[in-house]
Amino acid sequence: MIPLSTVLTILAMLAVTYTTRIPGYLFLRDRTISPRLQLMMEAAPGCILISVIAPHFVTGHPADLIALVITMVAAARLPMLPTVIIAIVAAGLLRQIL
Template structure:
């Protein structure tokens, strides 16, 4: 197995870019006062990222996954995050067993 220098350079550049954005993001947030709209936007990021990752998979796979995603959304509107995620996991397992 040989490593192409161009592939190695691309991987190294992606690693540096990832580290730099994390480092400078933490550095910037520590040196500024976060309030108002910026605080609201930063609080919405984890939910938005999770939705962007899960939504395409939930609707592109099957009925069990779509039903579990819907149930998880309903649970999340009533419960905290951990019970909602646990309920969604149990729902997808149960629906896969029932629906095949």
């Protein structure tokens, strides 16, 4: 069972993330943006995600470390959604096995 404090923390992070992203999209909706700016805006969610989950991997649990490597390989080759799905599945399966 996931502790209530964890669920509330995740929901708070979700709210803050979208609260900071929505004004940017509203501000830029009628403007043409450069490919460089668009790439930066698309990369920002990944940076936020890794900053939240990275400290968890210093635990040294083998399943988490292997899942991190799998996720990094997937992230180098795939878009965000498949990478997140692969990461979740890898972490879940490896935690059951190891």
